[in-house]
Amino acid sequence: MSIGNSPEDDRPSIGRVLQQARIAAGLTVEEISTSTRVRIPIVHAIEEDDFSRCGGDVYARGHIRALARAVHIDPEPLVAQYDDEHGGRPAPTSAAPLFEAERIRSEPRRPNWTAAMVAAIVVVIGFVGFTVVKGGNNDRPTTTQVAEGATANTESPRPKTGKSADPKPETSDSAIAAAPRDKVTVKLSASQGKSWISAKDHNGRLLFDGLLLQGQSKTFQDQERVDLVLGDAGSIELYVNGKKVEDKFQPGQVERLSYTKGDPSVG
Numbered sequence: 001m002s003i004g005n006s007p008e009d010d011r012p013s014i015g016r017v018l019q020q021a022r023i024a025a026g027l028t029v030e031e032i033s034t035s036t037r038v039r040i041p042i043v044h045a046i047e048e049d050d051f052s053r054c055g056g057d058v059y060a061r062g063h064i065r066a067l068a069r070a071v072h073i074d075p076e077p078l079v080a081q082y083d084d085e086h087g088g089r090p091a092p093t094s095a096a097p098l099f100e101a102e103r104i105r106s107e108p109r110r111p112n113w114t115a116a117m118v119a120a121i122v123v124v125i126g127f128v129g130f131t132v133v134k135g136g137n138n139d140r141p142t143t144t145q146v147a148e149g150a151t152a153n154t155e156s157p158r159p160k161t162g163k164s165a166d167p168k169p170e171t172s173d174s175a176i177a178a179a180p181r182d183k184v185t186v187k188l189s190a191s192q193g194k195s196w197i198s199a200k201d202h203n204g205r206l207l208f209d210g211l212l213l214q215g216q217s218k219t220f221q222d223q224e225r226v227d228l229v230l231g232d233a234g235s236i237e238l239y240v241n242g243k244k245v246e247d248k249f250q251p252g253q254v255e256r257l258s259y260t261k262g263d264p265s266v267g
Contacts, residue, residue, distance in 0.1 A: 014064060014078050014085075015049040021071035022047075036066040043067065057086060184261045186226045187239040189217040192251075196231035212236075228257040240264035 012020075022032060029047075033040045045053045046063060054060035061079050068075035188197060190212045197218070199207040202225040208218060214235070220226050230236055233249030238257075245264045249255055 011081065013049045014081055015047040017073070017078060018064075018067050018071065019047040021068070021073045025071045027071065032067060032070050036063075036070050038063050038066055051082075051086075057082075060086075181241075181261065183221050183223055184226050184259055184263070185219065185221050185241055186228065186259055187217060187219045188212060188228075188230075189237040189239075190214050190235055191237045193232065193235035195233070195235040197236070198229040200227045201225070202227075225258060225260050228255075228259075230255045230257070238264075 022029075029040055029043050032038070033043050036043075038046075042053050042063060045051070046060075046067065051060045054063055061082060064078050064082060065075040068078055186199070188199075192214070194211060194213045196210070197212050198209045199218070199220045201207055201220075201222040204227075207220050207222075207226075212218060230249070231254055232251065233253045233255040234251035236249070238245040238247075240259045240263045241261070243264050
C-alpha cells in the first residue's frame, strides 16, 4: 500500500495564493501596500510565506485578511490555513474572572465619616477663635482710630495736571533735522495711504517688516547703511538724514532703496 500526501499537503501556500491573486488582479506590490497600509517589505515577506515580520499571530491574521480582500478573494480559508500551520488560535479567555474583577472594581467606596467630623470640628474651632479675636479688637479705645484717621487726612491730594508723569518722546521733523552725522537716519511717513515696508541695517538684521498705515511714521538709524523695500512707494514720504527725498514714486510702485550717511540719494 502506497502512502500519498493528504489533501491539505497539496494546498498552495498562503503567500503563493496571495501573490497569484494579486498578479491576476493586475496590481503591483506598491498598489497593494497603499490600499491596505501594509508596508511593502511585509507584503513581500508574506508572499514568500515569511510571517516573522508581522509582529505576531494576531497581526499576521490581520495582514492576511487585508491582502486577501485587496485582491478580491475570501480571506477565511487562508486564515484557517495559517492557524493549522502555526498551532491554531489561542484559547479564549474565561469570562468569569473578568466579570468578577469588574464587579469588585465597581463597588462604591464608603464615605469616611471620621475624617468629615474632624474637618467640621476644625472649622468650628477656627470660627470661634476668629470671633474672639475680632471682639477683642473692637474693645480698643476710639482715640487710636481717630488719630489714625487724622493722620490719613493730613496728606493733601496731588493736583491733576492732565499730563502723564513720563510722556514718551515722539520723533519729530526737528529731531530728524538734527540727526547725528555719524549715523544714517531714515524716516518713512505713510502720508498718501498704507504701504508694506521692510527695513534692514548694514549687517542684514531686520529692523522692521510690516504694514505702515496711513498717518503712521517709522524712523530707523544705523551706523553705516539702511536698506529699504517699499511695497507702495507712491504712498510714502521719505526723509534721509533730515532731508526730504524728492523722487516721485508712482502709486503701487515697488522700490528697493539703500541710504548711507552721505545721502539723500536714491540707492
